[in-house]
Amino acid sequence: MLSLPSLFQAGALVLSFAASLSQGASTDVVGTWSTGSGAVLTGTAFGNPVNNTFDYPPVAGYSYSFTEDGWYEEASFTWTSNATDHHCIQANIIWQHGTYKVNANGTITTDSTMFAGDGRVQVQNACAAQSSAIYYYQENNLFATWAVSTWRGKTMLRLGSYDGSLLPRMYKISDTPRDYMFDSLYLSNHTDSSTTRRR
Ligand SMILES: *[C@@H]1O[C@H](CO)[C@@H](O)[C@H](O)[C@H]1NC(C)=O
Ligand SMILES: *[C@@H]1O[C@H](CO)[C@@H](O)[C@H](O)[C@H]1NC(C)=O
Ligand SMILES: *[C@@H]1O[C@H](CO)[C@@H](O)[C@H](O)[C@H]1NC(C)=O
Ligand SMILES: *[C@@H]1O[C@H](CO)[C@@H](O)[C@H](O)[C@H]1NC(C)=O
Numbered sequence: 001m002l003s004l005p006s007l008f009q010a011g012a013l014v015l016s017f018a019a020s021l022s023q024g025a026s027t028d029v030v031g032t033w034s035t036g037s038g039a040v041l042t043g044t045a046f047g048n049p050v051n052n053t054f055d056y057p058p059v060a061g062y063s064y065s066f067t068e069d070g071w072y073e074e075a076s077f078t079w080t081s082n083a084t085d086h087h088c089i090q091a092n093i094i095w096q097h098g099t100y101k102v103n104a105n106g107t108i109t110t111d112s113t114m115f116a117g118d119g120r121v122q123v124q125n126a127c128a129a130q131s132s133a134i135y136y137y138q139e140n141n142l143f144a145t146w147a148v149s150t151w152r153g154k155t156m157l158r159l160g161s162y163d164g165s166l167l168p169r170m171y172k173i174s175d176t177p178r179d180y181m182f183d184s185l186y187l188s189n190h191t192d193s194s195t196t197r198r199r
Contacts, residue, residue, distance in 0.1 A: 029102065030068050032178040033157045033170035035061035041075040043178030046095060052134055054093045054122055064157075064170065072100040072110055088127035094137055095120050097110045097182060108143040108159070113194035143167075 034041050040061035047054030062076035075095050082088035096119030098112030112119055121137035145160030155172040 005137045029066045029108070029146065029157060029170050030175070030177060032063065032174040032176065034063040034173050035168045035170050036057065038063075038171070038173045040075055040077050042075045043180060045178075046075045046180070047093075049095055049118060049180060050118055052120065054120075054121075056091065056146040058092070062168075062170070063173075065177035065179055065182075066100060067177045067179075067182055070099050070101070071097070071177075071179070073097040073177070073179045073182060074110070081163055085127060088125065090123060090128075092124075092151060093120070093122040095180075096139070097179065098140075102146075106145060108146050110141045110143075112138050112140060118175065149186055182185070 016095045023047075025107045030044060036059060040046070040063045042063045042065040043054065044058075046063075054166075057077045060078050062074070062078075073095075074097065076093070076096075078092045080090045080092070082090070087126040096112045096115070098110060098115050100108060100110045102108050116138040117136070119137040119139075120134055122132070122134045124132045138160065142162050143159045144162045145166075147158050149158070150154055150172075157170045157172070159167045159170070161167060175192065
């Protein structure tokens with residue numbers, strides 16, 4: 001476990017949002033989804049955004065959870081290798097949550113602006129002056145297509161990017177959406193909703 005308790009430790013807030021979000025959800029996508037063997041999962045297994053401790057999963061992948069009443073959570077772990085120096089691998093952890101909608105035109109939109117202070121990206125780069133850093137992260141997404149189907153005996157969710165490309169398959173891990181917390185704002189009192197460095 002990588003622990004960065006010195007960052008963001010002050011001012012943890014838990015504010016509940018009592019919003020009713022029943023419109024625009026779809027029971028087809030409700031549950032917990034993950035790529036590959038399910039090494040990357042939303043929820044507490046991924047870490048604790050309140051004190052910025054994220055567990056690095058054994059393999060790269062991403063995970064989404066969607067609730068029936070319109071909340072979602074997202075977790076991803078990716079590697080980027082450096083073409084110039086193959087030892088300089090960069091690892092990225094992303095976590096955010098918010099609301100989602102299955103739109104009438106066949107798209108899915110996710111919106112994390114209401115929890116803009118919560119999202120995190122943690123970057124580890126063995127060759128950077130600062131080998132590990134954590135930043136605010138908030139990004140809304142538009143998935144141009146989505147399809148739930150059966151693939152090799154598993155229930156699969158295939159999301160399509162706005163540019164037409166298909167994202168790696170996710171399989172249903174559980175009918176129960178797994179979250180750290182869907183409908184609460186945890187953390188900071190900051191006004192900049194873009195990805196911002198804070199040290
Ligand atoms: C972060 O919080 C979790 C849950 O409260 C706790 O188990 C863990 O020990 C904490 N880690 C640090 C470094 O404070
Ligand atoms: C890639 O490696 C080179 C040489 O070590 C380094 O100068 C550069 O910053 C690295 N790029 C990234 C994106 O880490
Ligand atoms: C589909 O609807 C969503 C939500 O209204 C909108 O953001 C998106 O631009 C629409 N996409 C197309 C291709 O019409
Ligand atoms: C957030 O920051 C604003 C401006 O500094 C301040 O007025 C407000 O009291 C803060 N809210 C909390 C919950 O700390």
